[in-house]
Amino acid sequence: MSRSKLQDRIRLANVETKHAEQFNNLLRYVFQVTNRDLQIFGWENREITQAKLPVLKYADVVGWFDGDKLISQLAVYPFQVNIFGHIYEMGGLTGVGTYPEYANLGLMNKLMLHALTKMRDRKQSISYLYPYSIPYYRRKGWEIITDKISFEVPDTQLPKMRNVPGNVERVSIEHPDIKVIYDQFAVQHHGAMIRNELAWEEYLRWDLDDMTVGIYYNNNDEPMGYLLYWVAEEVFYIKEMVYIVEEARTGLWNFISAHFSMIKLVKGDIYKGEPLSFILDDGDIKETIAPYFMARIVDVRLFIEQYPFKRQDKDCELIFNLSDPMLEWNRGTFSLTVDKEGKGTLQEGGVNPSLTIDIPTLTTMLMGYKRATYLARIGRIQTDEATIHLLEGLIRPEHPYFSDYF
CATH class of the missing domain: 3.30.1050.10 (SCP2 sterol-binding domain)
Structure with a gap:
């Protein structure tokens, strides 16, 4: 079939929950998610269909259909971010993909223009995304705005224990103080996501079932910081460390250092231009920096x-x-x-x-x-x-x- 006839046949429409299986199949194909990947993340008995179903429920999802077949798609989440102390409505772009046999028809460009126009109508004046290709999204108007600094700290270079008036308690991932702490943290940090329930669900979606939380409480029993982590094969993995005051940061690192006899290495990420090496006693550690999220003014x-x-x-x-x-x-x-x-x-x-x-x-x-x-x-x-x-x-x-x- 000629490309002109194909273009005449396809149509733009909303992607709904009834299209969940097709949405899942397109995501898995484009992002090359295999059954082994699902096993590694502990999702062997849970399909991406269910994992990403909130996208179809809460996001603005549009796609191109060839007859009844979904061939190209993208989704926009309704999020908010803190920009220098002001809360902005943000359109979070995700789920972007097109089957290769439909490439070079301009489908994604039209989808993006449609999505950006809808963002403007909803007063979402900025859009964030995680790029699979920085050059591609630059051509569409997005640019890098954040970095991720990944670090590794050997057990012999863990910070020395320092006295703090509070203590860390281990709790479940559902503990309400986690969100209380993060809400205070987010309004203090430029660029941060103001996490609604959907944002929290996305943030924790692919995490291991044995994720543990340590919360630092000051001497008035007020939650001042938390640590999302897990320990596996003598490695202490930090998913997120959030603290409102420096006392909490010290207390959380005391907690990590207390695992000295159990671990050989601490691995984690920092999402701001503040290398960990400067604040450690022995800063001669491995740190790697990579671009993380992109944004564009809508x-x-x-x-x-x-x-x-x-x-x-x-x-x-x-x-x-x-x-x-x-x-x-x-x-x-x-x-x-x-x-x-x-x-x-x-x-x-x-x-x-x-x-x-x-x-x-x-x-x-x-x-x-x-x-x-x-x-x-x-x-x-x-x-x-x-x-x-x-x-x-x-x-x-x-x-x-x-x-x-x-």
């Missing part, structure tokens, strides 16, 4: 209206040219005005722009992942020294934190 005007720029001595204005590979409403010349309180207003139009930038670069700059000075040096923005100085003064110097996965 609606630049709405994003700017919510964005907390740094306070200034006086009102300031910036006129810039913006390009976007997919969204026409993010293209053109814009005038940004920021008042002394850090409130930004964006209007279309303006003369003599002093900055030329695209939507991926604007996203990573406003998220604080890369600074204007660096972006200008590597040619990602075209501007002058005065504008660089202005941008450095307007944007807060804080790296995003994001430890979730969906």
Whole structure:
């Protein structure tokens, strides 16, 4: 069959729970999830269909159908994130895939445009995703905003025990104090997911059944931090360490060090630009850094209206040219005005722009992942020294934190 006839035959439609088996089959094919993979994760008796069923229940899932066959799909989760203390509606893109025999028909590009338009309608001014291909998503307007630093600490280099007034208690994964701690943590950390029930379910979906939680309580019995971990074959695996105060961090590392006789190695990840080596007694450890999540601004005007720029001595204005590979409403010349309180207003139009930038670069700059000075040096923005100085003064110097996965 010719490609033109094939394009005439396919249709765009919502993917519903009745399509769960097809949704599952497409995910397994595209992401090459085998039965052995399921066994490794302890899911040999539980299909991805059930594991990802919440996607079909709570997310906006759309796909292309060839007759009754689902051939291409993506899903958008309704999430929220903390951006410099302001809570943003975020569209979490996931479940992206197309069968190879339907490749090069522009199906995914049309799906993404459809999804981004729906995000804009729902006031989701930013979208996050975990990339299977960074170059692919860059071409669609996403850019890296967070890193993952993986570390290994041998038992001989565990931190020495330090006195703290509180103690750690081991509890089940369902303990309510875990969410109490995380909720406080998330509003303190720029970039973090504000975890609703769906976000928690996604975060813990593929974890081993023997996951254990240690909660640090201060001397007033208030929960101040937690540790999600498991121990296997003399390795202490840290899934997540969350603490509201430094006392809790010390207490949790005391707890880890107390396993000295049981383990030979501690493995974990850090999701912010703060290497563990600096705060350990013996920092000569193995750490590897890799890009983690990407984001893209969906609606630049709405994003700017919510964005907390740094306070200034006086009102300031910036006129810039913006390009976007997919969204026409993010293209053109814009005038940004920021008042002394850090409130930004964006209007279309303006003369003599002093900055030329695209939507991926604007996203990573406003998220604080890369600074204007660096972006200008590597040619990602075209501007002058005065504008660089202005941008450095307007944007807060804080790296995003994001430890979730969906």
